[in-house]
Amino acid sequence: MIFFLIALPVPFFFLLRYFTTTENPAVFILWAMTFLVFGSIAGLIAALLLLLYRRSWGRKLRNRLATDGVTVDELPWFTAEMTAAERRALKQIEQQHALLADAYRETLAARLTATHVAAHAKREAVLVDRRLKEATKFKTTEATTLQQDLQADRTRLERIEREASARQAEVEARLRMIERAASRSASEAEVEVALRRLDAGRDQVPLGLEAARLEQQAREQTDEALRRSENPM
Numbered sequence: 285m286i287f288f289l290i291a292l293p294v295p296f297f298f299l300l301r302y303f304t305t306t307e308n309p310a311v312f313i314l315w316a317m318t319f320l321v322f323g324s325i326a327g328l329i330a331a332l333l334l335l336l337y338r339r340s341w342g343r344k345l346r347n348r349l350a351t352d353g354v355t356v357d358e359l360p361w362f363t364a365e366m367t368a369a370e371r372r373a374l375k376q377i378e379q380q381h382a383l384l385a386d387a388y389r390e391t392l393a394a395r396l397t398a399t400h401v402a403a404h405a406k407r408e409a410v411l412v413d414r415r416l417k418e419a420t421k422f423k424t425t426e427a428t429t430l431q432q433d434l435q436a437d438r439t440r441l442e443r444i445e446r447e448a449s450a451r452q453a454e455v456e457a458r459l460r461m462i463e464r465a466a467s468r469s470a471s472e473a474e475v476e477v478a479l480r481r482l483d484a485g486r487d488q489v490p491l492g493l494e495a496a497r498l499e500q501q502a503r504e505q506t507d508e509a510l511r512r513s514e515n516p517m
């Protein structure tokens with residue numbers, strides 16, 4: 285949208301002047317083409333900048349929401365962080381099983397929370413390592429105390445990252461279990477429907493067989509009538 289707002293107005297103006305003026309119309313068409321080229325370039329740059337800004341804004345918003353844990357109501361904001369398989373499975377389960385869909389959404393929110401916690405701990409660990417490397421350049425008492433504090437922070441972040449990764453693996457396994465349960469339930473439901481249809485049709489003669497039987501009876505009756513007419517009593 286922003287591309288068209290930037291690229292088209294000025295060329296459109298000169299194009300109108302080209303059709304409405306009688307004096308040097310070729311100049312206006314030349315200006316229209318020139319501004320169309322430069323406007324298109326400016327529109328592409330503006331659209332690209334807007335796209336980058338929206339991605340950055342969305343990432344910051346998701347990080348802010350994930351600070352206190354991702355909730356089910358906040359899942360639409362994290363669609364971009366779901367895998368294609370998760371999005372497809374969520375859509376299928378929502379169409380088939382309401383209860384399993386609720387469980388899947390809750391587990392998916394837990395998976396996203398664990399992923400964000402692990403990623404945040406990893407980023408913080410990189411910063412701590414950088415500060416720790418800078419602190420080793422100094423040989424003062426304050427630098428030694430700082431190194432000890434940073435080392436304690438590094439140990440804490442490693443523990444958080446391990447726990448978050450373990451939690452992520454756990455909830456991913458739970459997601460697979462829910463997907464299998466939904467698939468199994470769907471298969472069983474389809475089998476039950478097929479069995480009910482078979483039971484319903486067990487006592488009913490197929491239409492084709494019934495038509496063939498009636499045709500055979502009519503032929504036999506016709507033959508019997510002909511024999512009687514040829515051999516009258």
